[in-house]
Amino acid sequence: MRIVLLSGGSGKRLWPLSNDVRSKQFLKVVRNGDGEAESMLQRVFRQLGTAGFGADITIATSAAQVGSIKGQLGGQVSLVVEPERRNTFPAIALSAAYLYFEKKCPAHETVAVLPVDPYVGDGYFKMLKCLDTAVQDGIADIVLMGVKPTYPSEKYGYIIPADVDVKPGFDSGKTDMHRISDISGAWDKRMSDALAQDLGNAVTGGDVPRGSSPSGAAGIMPVEKFKEKPDARAAQELIGRGGLWNCGVFAFRLSYLMDIVRAAVECGCYADVLRQYSTFKKTSFDYAVVEKAKSVAVVPYDGEWKDLGTWNTLTEVMEEKPIGDVAVSGDCVNTHVINELEIPVVVMGAKDMVVVASPDGILVADKVQSSYIKKYVGDRDLRPMYEERSWGEYTVLNLSVDARGNRTVTKKKLVQAGKCMEETRHERHLEVWTVLSGRAVVRIKGRDHDALAGDTFTIERGILHGLRAVEDTVLLEVQIEEAETC
Amino acid sequence: MRIVLLSGGSGKRLWPLSNDVRSKQFLKVVRNGDGEAESMLQRVFRQLGTAGFGADITIATSAAQVGSIKGQLGGQVSLVVEPERRNTFPAIALSAAYLYFEKKCPAHETVAVLPVDPYVGDGYFKMLKCLDTAVQDGIADIVLMGVKPTYPSEKYGYIIPADVDVKPGFDSGKTDMHRISDISGAWDKRMSDALAQDLGNAVTGGDVPRGSSPSGAAGIMPVEKFKEKPDARAAQELIGRGGLWNCGVFAFRLSYLMDIVRAAVECGCYADVLRQYSTFKKTSFDYAVVEKAKSVAVVPYDGEWKDLGTWNTLTEVMEEKPIGDVAVSGDCVNTHVINELEIPVVVMGAKDMVVVASPDGILVADKVQSSYIKKYVGDRDLRPMYEERSWGEYTVLNLSVDARGNRTVTKKKLVQAGKCMEETRHERHLEVWTVLSGRAVVRIKGRDHDALAGDTFTIERGILHGLRAVEDTVLLEVQIEEAETC
Numbered sequence: 016m017r018i019v020l021l022s023g024g025s026g027k028r029l030w031p032l033s034n035d036v037r038s039k040q041f042l043k044v045v046r047n048g049d050g051e052a053e054s055m056l057q058r059v060f061r062q063l064g065t066a067g068f069g070a071d072i073t074i075a076t077s078a079a080q081v082g083s084i085k086g087q088l089g090g091q092v093s094l095v096v097e098p099e100r101r102n103t104f105p106a107i108a109l110s111a112a113y114l115y116f117e118k119k120c121p122a123h124e125t126v127a128v129l130p131v132d133p134y135v136g137d138g139y140f141k142m143l144k145c146l147d148t149a150v151q152d153g154i155a156d157i158v159l160m161g162v163k164p165t166y167p168s169e170k171y172g173y174i175i176p177a178d179v180d181v182k183p184g185f186d187s188g189k190t191d192m193h194r195i196s197d198i199s200g201a202w203d204k205r206m207s208d209a210l211a212q213d214l215g216n217a218v219t220g221g222d223v224p225r226g227s228s229p230s231g232a233a234g235i236m237p238v239e240k241f242k243e244k245p246d247a248r249a250a251q252e253l254i255g256r257g258g259l260w261n262c263g264v265f266a267f268r269l270s271y272l273m274d275i276v277r278a279a280v281e282c283g284c285y286a287d288v289l290r291q292y293s294t295f296k297k298t299s300f301d302y303a304v305v306e307k308a309k310s311v312a313v314v315p316y317d318g319e320w321k322d323l324g325t326w327n328t329l330t331e332v333m334e335e336k337p338i339g340d341v342a343v344s345g346d347c348v349n350t351h352v353i354n355e356l357e358i359p360v361v362v363m364g365a366k367d368m369v370v371v372a373s374p375d376g377i378l379v380a381d382k383v384q385s386s387y388i389k390k391y392v393g394d395r396d397l398r399p400m401y402e403e404r405s406w407g408e409y410t411v412l413n414l415s416v417d418a419r420g421n422r423t424v425t426k427k428k429l430v431q432a433g434k435c436m437e438e439t440r441h442e443r444h445l446e447v448w449t450v451l452s453g454r455a456v457v458r459i460k461g462r463d464h465d466a467l468a469g470d471t472f473t474i475e476r477g478i479l480h481g482l483r484a485v486e487d488t489v490l491l492e493v494q495i496e497e498a499e500t501c
Numbered sequence: 502m503r504i505v506l507l508s509g510g511s512g513k514r515l516w517p518l519s520n521d522v523r524s525k526q527f528l529k530v531v532r533n534g535d536g537e538a539e540s541m542l543q544r545v546f547r548q549l550g551t552a553g554f555g556a557d558i559t560i561a562t563s564a565a566q567v568g569s570i571k572g573q574l575g576g577q578v579s580l581v582v583e584p585e586r587r588n589t590f591p592a593i594a595l596s597a598a599y600l601y602f603e604k605k606c607p608a609h610e611t612v613a614v615l616p617v618d619p620y621v622g623d624g625y626f627k628m629l630k631c632l633d634t635a636v637q638d639g640i641a642d643i644v645l646m647g648v649k650p651t652y653p654s655e656k657y658g659y660i661i662p663a664d665v666d667v668k669p670g671f672d673s674g675k676t677d678m679h680r681i682s683d684i685s686g687a688w689d690k691r692m693s694d695a696l697a698q699d700l701g702n703a704v705t706g707g708d709v710p711r712g713s714s715p716s717g718a719a720g721i722m723p724v725e726k727f728k729e730k731p732d733a734r735a736a737q738e739l740i741g742r743g744g745l746w747n748c749g750v751f752a753f754r755l756s757y758l759m760d761i762v763r764a765a766v767e768c769g770c771y772a773d774v775l776r777q778y779s780t781f782k783k784t785s786f787d788y789a790v791v792e793k794a795k796s797v798a799v800v801p802y803d804g805e806w807k808d809l810g811t812w813n814t815l816t817e818v819m820e821e822k823p824i825g826d827v828a829v830s831g832d833c834v835n836t837h838v839i840n841e842l843e844i845p846v847v848v849m850g851a852k853d854m855v856v857v858a859s860p861d862g863i864l865v866a867d868k869v870q871s872s873y874i875k876k877y878v879g880d881r882d883l884r885p886m887y888e889e890r891s892w893g894e895y896t897v898l899n900l901s902v903d904a905r906g907n908r909t910v911t912k913k914k915l916v917q918a919g920k921c922m923e924e925t926r927h928e929r930h931l932e933v934w935t936v937l938s939g940r941a942v943v944r945i946k947g948r949d950h951d952a953l954a955g956d957t958f959t960i961e962r963g964i965l966h967g968l969r970a971v972e973d974t975v976l977l978e979v980q981i982e983e984a985e986t987c
Contacts, residue, residue, distance in 0.1 A: 030847070031844075031845075031847075342877040342878075344866075344870060344873070344876075344877065346870065354863075356863075357899065357900065358517075358860065358861060358862045358863065358886065359517075359862040359863070359878075360862065360863040360864075360865070361516070361517075361862065361863070361864050361865070361866070361874065361877045361878060362864075362865045362866070363864075363865070363866035363867060363870040363871060363873065363874065363877065364866055364867025364869065364870030364871075365854075365865060365866075365867065368851075368865075370865050372858075372863055374844065375844060376844045376845040376846065376847065377840075377842075377844065377845070377846040377847070377858055377863060378846075378847050378849075379846070379847070379848045379849070379851060379854075379856050379865050380830075380847070380848070380849035380850060380851075381849060381850025381851065383850070384830060384832065384849040384850030385849060385850075387830070387849065388847065388849065390830075391828045391830065391847045391849065392828075392845075392847060400844065412898040412899055412911070413843065413898055413913055413977075414843065415937065415938070415975065417937075417938035417939070417954075417975070418938075418973075419938075421938055421954060423937045423938065423954075423975075425898065425913075425937075425977060427899055427911075445955050447935050447955060447957055449933050449935065449957070449977075449979050451901065451903075451909045451911075451979065451981065452901070452903035452904075452905075452907055452909065453903070468903075468907060468909075468981050468983075469931050469933060469959065469979075469981050471933055471935070471957045471959060473955065473957060487904075489901065489903070489909075491899075491911060491935075491977070491979060493935050493937065493955075493977060495937065495954050495955050497954075
């Protein structure tokens with residue numbers, strides 16, 4: 016089985032830590048067993064390794080995230096880089112083509128697609144083996160994982176399993192309920208029973224799910240339909256009928272998806288698909304594939320699953336110990352503080368709050384209110400003030416525009432020993448580098464210069480320049496762009 | 502009458518806006534009649550001008566504050582700069598010597614010493630005329646202003662007026678009550694009555710004090726003793742006896758203090774006093790002079806007086822409209838937000854809080870709790886990250902120490918058109934300047950260089966250098982100090 020991790024989602028809901036390049040999966044706010052801070056990406060990658068899938072992972076992402084991913088996982092990770100952002104269907108289609116053409120993955124193999132950012136127990140990854148078994152046994156074209164709901168959430172999509180004796184008229188009049196075609200035809204009760212045995216074995220191997228009976232909890236079911244974001248009352252009713260949260264985990268045979276890819280674009284190699292990427296419909300995999308599948312099944316997962324999409328939910332899994340240079344008074348209650356700046360933060364007498372300071376901005380919010388953050392940062396031009404790159408990281412120290420409209424950007428860059436900022440040229444701005452510490456070789460117009468603390472380099476517009484760090488090197492970069500360049 | 506404003510008090514209670522050079526008097530958080538932000542220093546200076554004392558003001562301060570004072574009031578203000586911090590007695594003694602020797606102020610003139618940072622109505626300054634009259638009439642050696650208490654505060658010092666028929670045994674057994682010697686001897690009931698008439702006239706000329714009868718409110722009284730920070734019950738009792746808050750306003754004849762100065766140091770000119778400054782006892786004017794005076798009188802002031810020493814009291818006189826790049830959700834209640842940083846601050850669902858972000862740090866505090874701030878920032882090494890100087894202002898963008906112990910400081914400096922950073926040399930660090938915008942002339946080793954956006958200047962240790970801004974000029978200054986300089 017191959018694993019495709021979808022690393023998408025530039026988000027504002029975790030502002031100011033998340034921005035266009037720093038999605039929530041890169042935030043190092045949770046801790047591993049050793050108490051070390053790790054990101055959701057690192058956590059999921061580690062958990063997949065523990066579950067035995069370490070060698071089989073491909074990450075589908077955008078160019079903007081490549082630096083962060085390589086910075087956090089190392090350079091060896093297998094990446095599919097979308098030429099542009101086009102939603103999940105094109106991204107998964109591209110990943111399938113990559114596995115098939117580039118990785119020479121056999122067409123009969125199972126591909127499981129997972130979001131990169133759920134906070135889950137290890138049982139979740141063991142459950143992937145059940146999805147693999149179900150796909151290989153031909154139970155359905157698409158096999159989903161469904162999370163047993165813990166409350167009637169209005170935020171999630173629900174997967175509604177069919178009774179095995181499907182009542183054909185059941186609720187089909189509701190147009191916002193997506194009905195899976197031919198469920199009863201595709202389903203075989205005996206297959207389900209046989210599979211339930213496998214699933215039971217798989218899930219009892221490690222984490223014990225919350226359900227009373229492991230094999231019961233793991234029973235695979237045909238899917239009748241989906242319901243997006245019901246109101247609380249409808250959600251309660253769906254849960255009563257066995258409805259499960261759609262957590263975005265899909266499994267299928269590679270051949271099944273390659274047929275769909277070939278129907279969309281003519282292709283004989285990966286480059287063909289890449290080149291025609293912009294012709295794929297900008298639509299979700301749910302809509303383009305799952306809802307059109309002849310048969311869809313779901314494996315329930317009854318263990319820890321959290322969508323850490325808001326400060327309110329994220330802080331639930333964080334220790335209350337503040338992160339960064341922070342002093343918190345003893346009378347603070349249920350308050351989380353994260354400080355990524357180099358200046359101290361003092362919090363006194365706060366209750367049920369989240370305080371987050373980053374180079375992008377400062378949030379002080381009541382936890383419940385924090386879920387409405389988009390209203391306050393949605394319109395802002397969120398230029399990232401901090402980015403991890405393949406060579407290290409940078410922070411924007413200053414942005415300014417003078418009376419004539421000339422713009423300057425001042426960045427502090429840390430280039431790791433042995434890493435390179437590849438040679439490039441800028442047509443719109445000149446750059447001035449001042450080395451603060453470390454040792455590097457600066458290449459300007461093909462000529463190498465030793466660079467030590469106190470050295471400056473002025474790089475005029477259009478001049479090819481790059482840097483290789485001999486030791487960890489910190490430099491200040493000033494970009495100056497004139498209002499009217501001739 | 503001459504006015505001496507004491508501009509002291511590096512404070513942490515208004516952290517992160519206040520620091521060692523930026524005391525609370527420099528914070529532009531209150532507004533003048535035109536709605537423009539002004540600092541306490543600017544407000545008091547403006548109010549003194551309105552009261553007719555504009556030409557008679559001398560400010561006693563430390564070298565660290567000279568830049569801020571000149572920046573806020575202009576270069577023409579008369580300054581007495583303490584060679585070192587030694588408390589209020591030496592500072593007032595030095596100011597007296599300055600007025601006497603340098604300003605050739607006649608010895609019989611009244612000197613009124615005022616703190617620079619009370620938030621008061623204009624009536625407070627009109628009351629200074631009453632102090633002048635009392636001093637010139639020889640009512641007492643020292644005449645104080647006493648603020649009519651509005652509640653039994655435990656934070657202030659109390660001035661307890663004597664009954665005119667003094668009961669000699671009254672409370673004298675309490676050792677923490679400072680008793681003024683010879684009160685009954687120095688006091689003449691008829692003088693008091695005559696003066697009350699003058700005082701009544703003075704205060705009814707403008708603001709109407711809160712008291713029911715102007716002449717009654719203004720009645721001058723002999724002082725029996727002082728009590729520092731009583732508990733609430735004792736404070737209530739003192740108020741019952743007519744006790745007043747000591748607001749740090751003292752008036753005396755210049756000759757009276759010059760006698761004390763001459764007793765302390767031998768002197769025939771200002772330079773003599775300046776040179777021997779370190780021999781003055783590090784003690785308060787209250788202790789060294791007021792408590793030892795033969796006769797002390799007090800003029801009550803019954804108008805607006807606020808000691809804006811904590812965020813709780815300061816925000817009482819501030820509009821709730823946030824200052825700086827701030828978004829506040831509609832459900833915030835009684836919350837003040839000040840943002841001096843260039844990144845946005847978002848505050849949601851906060852109640853009774855103060856949120857302040859400055860280059861020095863970030864405070865998020867319940868207003869009542871904010872008065873305990875010293876506990877959380879008291880131990881910190883509060884290197885100022887922002888300073889106003891005579892030539893403009895600077896902000897520290899970055900501080901770092903590398904693995905070898907080399908330190909760098911990166912500052913953004915704004916030098917105002919026509920202003921100079923005087924020539925200087927640094928023995929411990931080299932400097933690199935990068936001009937971001939504007940136009941200036943940089944002088945290095947006596948040679949002038951034109952400086953425009955993108956230009957860099959490397960100034961080795963020990964080299965004389967300065968800058969004159971032709972236009973408003975913004976530059977980045979990197980200081981690099983090696984761990985071991987040879």
